[in-house]
Amino acid sequence: MIQVTEETRAGWCIVAVRGRADAEAADALEAALRDAVQRHNRVAADLSALDYVSSAGLRALIQAAREAEGRRSEFAICSATPPVKKVFDMSGLQQILKIQGALPC
Amino acid sequence: MSRDRESELWLKGDIHELGKLADWISPFADAAGLNLALEELFVNAVRHGGCEGLEQAVHICVREIQGGFEVEFRDRGRPFDFTAAPAADLKAPLAERQGSGLGIHLVRQLMREITWRREGEWNILNMRYIVIEGEEVA
Numbered sequence: 001m002i003q004v005t006e007e008t009r010a011g012w013c014i015v016a017v018r019g020r021a022d023a024e025a026a027d028a029l030e031a032a033l034r035d036a037v038q039r040h041n042r043v044a045a046d047l048s049a050l051d052y053v054s055s056a057g058l059r060a061l062i063q064a065a066r067e068a069e070g071r072r073s074e075f076a077i078c079s080a081t082p083p084v085k086k087v088f089d090m091s092g093l094q095q096i097l098k099i100q101g102a103l104p105c
Numbered sequence: 106m107s108r109d110r111e112s113e114l115w116l117k118g119d120i121h122e123l124g125k126l127a128d129w130i131s132p133f134a135d136a137a138g139l140n141l142a143l144e145e146l147f148v149n150a151v152r153h154g155g156c157e158g159l160e161q162a163v164h165i166c167v168r169e170i171q172g173g174f175e176v177e178f179r180d181r182g183r184p185f186d187f188t189a190a191p192a193a194d195l196k197a198p199l200a201e202r203q204g205s206g207l208g209i210h211l212v213r214q215l216m217r218e219i220t221w222r223r224e225g226e227w228n229i230l231n232m233r234y235i236v237i238e239g240e241e242v243a
Contacts, residue, residue, distance in 0.1 A: 001124075023148040024123045052137060054144045055208035083137055090214045091207060092195035 001025065004032040010105040013040035018049040021057025029057060033064035033075075041073045044104050048079035053087050065097050078103045111168040118151050118162030126165075133167065135236040139174065142215040142234065145208035146178050146187075154182025154228070173235040176216070179227045187212075187230055188221045 002025035003018040015036050021029055036043045045061065061077060068075035077099045080088060088094050114129045116122040123144060130140045147163055156162035159181055166177040192213060193206030213219070216232040223229070 020127070022123050022127075022144055023152075024120050052140070054141055054148075055211055056148065058207060087141065087211070090211055092193075092210075095195075096197075 002029055004029065006032075006036060008040070012042045012044050012103075012105050014044050014046050014103060014105075016046040016049065020052040021050060021060065022052065022054050023056035026054075026056035026060045030060035030063050033060060034067050037064055037067045037071065037073060037075055041071075042076075042104075043068065043074065044076045044078050046079055046103055047077060047084055048081065050081060050084050053084050055091070058087070058091055058093060061097065062093070074098075076100055076104060111166065113164065113166040115161050116147060116163040116165070118156035118159035120148065120151055123147070130167075133174070135234075138215050139167070139176070139234050142212045143176075143178065145212045146180075146230065149185075149208055150180035150182045150228075154180055154185055156180055156182045170233070173233055176230075176232050176234055178230040178232075181226050182228060184223050185228055186221045187228075188219055 001019045002021060005016045005018075007014050007016075013036050015033060017029065019025070033043070033045060043064075045064070065075050065077075075098065077097055079102065080099065088097075088099060093099070112129070114126065116126060126143060126147060127140055130136045130143065133139055143165060150156040150163055162181055164177075164179040168175045187209070190209050191206060192210040195210070216234055219230060219232040221228065221230050
């Protein structure tokens with residue numbers, strides 16, 4: 001199960017992701033993130049309530065980042081919990097995605 | 106898992122079985138890392154191995170050993186030697202990254218001593234998962 005909510009703050013669209021980003025939830029996550037990237041120039045994914053991520057969830061983040069790159073807009077991944085951060089570390093994605101500690105605003 | 110030293114699970118070839126897998130694995134020590142490795146193997150079997158729609162597509166057996174678990178993962182998909190599969194190119198730039206091979210890479214990071222064999226209609230993977238005290242993965 002995954003829940004995605006969106007709010008706009010100081011010029012940023014903050015997409016808060018809650019629950020589990022597994023293969024069942026990945027399509028919904030990708031659609032929500034890409035939709036935000038298509039409508040906003042600066043998007044931050046707030047992962048502070050994301051408990052679990054698998055390669056399918058990582059793929060959703062990669063696709064959103066690719067979409068942002070194509071549009072020359074910003075896409076930041078923020079506030080990952082320790083277990084999710086560990087998967088980022090294992091995946092090597094921290095080298096190609098903009099992963100940061102705190103939200104930009 | 107505290108009383109049962111061994112536990113097994115059957116899964117249908119349906120991605121909606123992931124919730125059942127997560128519920129089954131949750132009482133295990135360091136369940137999240139084990140959950141991640143098993144999800145990757147299961148999703149691979151369903152989406153790419155031809156297990157989609159099969160009633161008894163996957164059988165998983167986990168046995169507690171000193172310091173971790175012995176895991177056997179069986180699927181009725183096409184013959185697929187997981188140990189010989191190419192992993193993701195982690196250095197590829199974002200524009201070329203589709204995420205393919207990432208699941209295989211994660212399983213190799215999480216599991217030890219992975220062996221594959223084909224027995225009748227089954228792919229059988231045997232492997233070990235080592236629990237690191239105080240560590241929680243995914």
